[in-house]
Amino acid sequence: MRPLLLVCLAMACLAATGCVASHKGMTLSDFRGFCLTSGGGKNGACDTNDICYGLAARLEEDFGSLGRCLDACRDFHAQEAFANAMNRCAGTLNTARNLCIQYCRSNYEP
Numbered sequence: 001m002r003p004l005l006l007v008c009l010a011m012a013c014l015a016a017t018g019c020v021a022s023h024k025g026m027t028l029s030d031f032r033g034f035c036l037t038s039g040g041g042k043n044g045a046c047d048t049n050d051i052c053y054g055l056a057a058r059l060e061e062d063f064g065s066l067g068r069c070l071d072a073c074r075d076f077h078a079q080e081a082f083a084n085a086m087n088r089c090a091g092t093l094n095t096a097r098n099l100c101i102q103y104c105r106s107n108y109e110p
Helices: 002-022 028-036 048-058 066-082 090-107
Strands: none
Touching: 002 028, 028 048, 028 090, 048 090, 066 090
């Protein structure tokens, strides 16, 4: 009975350690992949590549805090929304902003 208890305890410890160690934040590669495959694609004059790669380039900066990272997401969205007001990019911009927020929240502590 004791060896079974030790094996179960060891397995529980390994499982708990695996769960903790496997938690990683969203990478820039993840962000680009999710953003580019979000369904926007080339839609008239709106090109998902320009938006996704532009925001990914902005996210390469080390913001140092969650607040500054979130501000960068919002600022990029506001700037691009104005610049792309006539080319039907609202859906792509909203998706990119939401993914940006997820990136920030997964890489910076509150």
